[in-house]
Structures are given as structure tokens and as C-alpha cells.
Amino acid sequence: QVQLVESGGGLVQAGGSLRLSCAASGRTIRTYAMGWFRQAPGKEREFVAAITWSLGYTNYADSVKGRFTISRDGAKNTLYLQMNSLKPADTAVYYCAARETRTIVASTQAHDYDYWGQGTQVTVSS
Numbered sequence: 001q002v003q004l005v006e007s008g009g010g011l012v013q014a015g016g017s018l019r020l021s022c023a024a025s026g027r028t029i030r031t032y033a034m035g036w037f038r039q040a041p042g043k044e045r046e047f048v049a050a051i052t053w054s055l056g057y058t059n060y061a062d063s064v065k066g067r068f069t070i071s072r073d074g075a076k077n078t079l080y081l082q083m084n085s086l087k088p089a090d091t092a093v094y095y096c097a098a099r100e101t102r103t104i105v106a107s108t109q110a111h112d113y114d115y116w117g118q119g120t121q122v123t124v125s126s
Contacts, residue, residue, distance in 0.1 A: 002026045002115045004096050009120030016086050016124070022079040022096030022117055033099040033106055034079045035113060036070060038092035038122075048094070049081060050106035059106040063089070086124045093119040 008020040024031070035050030049070040050059045058070055069082040079096055097113035107113070 002098070002100075004098060004115055004117035006094065006096050006117045006120040009094060009122045011123045011125065012086055014087055014124055014126050017082070017084045018086065018122060020081040020083065020094055020096075020120060020122075022081075024077045024079075024098060024115075030100060031077075031098050032101065032103045033113075034072060035097045035099075035107065036079075036081045036094055037097060037110055038090075038094045039119075040092040043092075045095070045110055047108040047110070050108065051079070052104060052106050055104070057104070057106050059108055061108070083122070086122075088124045088126045091122060091124050093121050095119045 003026045004022055004024055006022050012018055031053045033052045036048040037045050038048050039045040047061050049068055051070045051072055067085045071080045096117045098115045100114045
């Protein structure tokens with residue numbers, strides 16, 4: 001069993017920053033890519049950012065480019081999302097996801113990921 005556990009969410013004012021973490025535990029998996037997705041109330045889950053594990057290729061949604069930074073720590077088997085200049089529109093539950101099948105692409109598609117965390121709430125007040 002593979003578990004992904006997100007942390008770092010919370011309530012922040014517009015313009016503020018948060019750093020999300022996603023730690024993988026359980027059965028050892030070979031991770032080829034990981035990503036962050038989010039889902040706001042009444043909306044579908046959407047892509048935020050992704051990274052390939054070995055080479056660090058990144059991909060970002062247009063809505064977060066220049067504000068969010070995805071990174072990973074291989075030694076700690078942990079994924080991060082640094083979120084700056086937060087806006088009320090960023091309010092959502094944020095999920096991390098991991099892909100165990102071989103890829104060189106930091107996919108934007110949820111169906112390309114094999115494991116998901118339970119999510120962490122991010123609320124940005126105006």
C-alpha cells in the first residue's frame with residue numbers, strides 16, 4: 001500500500017504564501033512523476049503543477065505560472081508546492097499525485113497518475 005500525505009494547507013490572506021508538502025510512505029515505488037491538482041467547491045479537479053522525478057522537468061497551469069513553484073526532495077521522498085501571491089481564486093482542496101509507470105513527461109492529466117493523497121485545504125481570504 002502506498003500512501004501520499006499532504007500537509008501545509010491553511011487559511012491565508014490574499015497576497016500571502018503557503019508551502020504544501022506531500023510525503024510518500026508505505027510500499028516503495030519507483031516514482032517517475034508527481035503532480036499537484038486542486039478542486040474548488042462545485043468545480044472539477046484541475047491541474048496545478050507537475051514534475052518528473054529524475055530530471056526535474058516541470059509543467060504549470062497558466063493560472064499559477066510565476067506564482068507557484070513545484071519541487072521534490074528525492075532523499076526524503078517528498079514533493080513540495082511553494083505558493084506565493086495567493087489569490088482568493090486559489091482556494092481549493094489541493095491533492096498530490098504520483099505516477100509509478102515510466103514517463104518522461106510531467107503530465108497535466110489526472111488519469112496519468114496512479115496514486116493520490118487525501119488532500120489539504122487551502123483558503124485564501126480577500
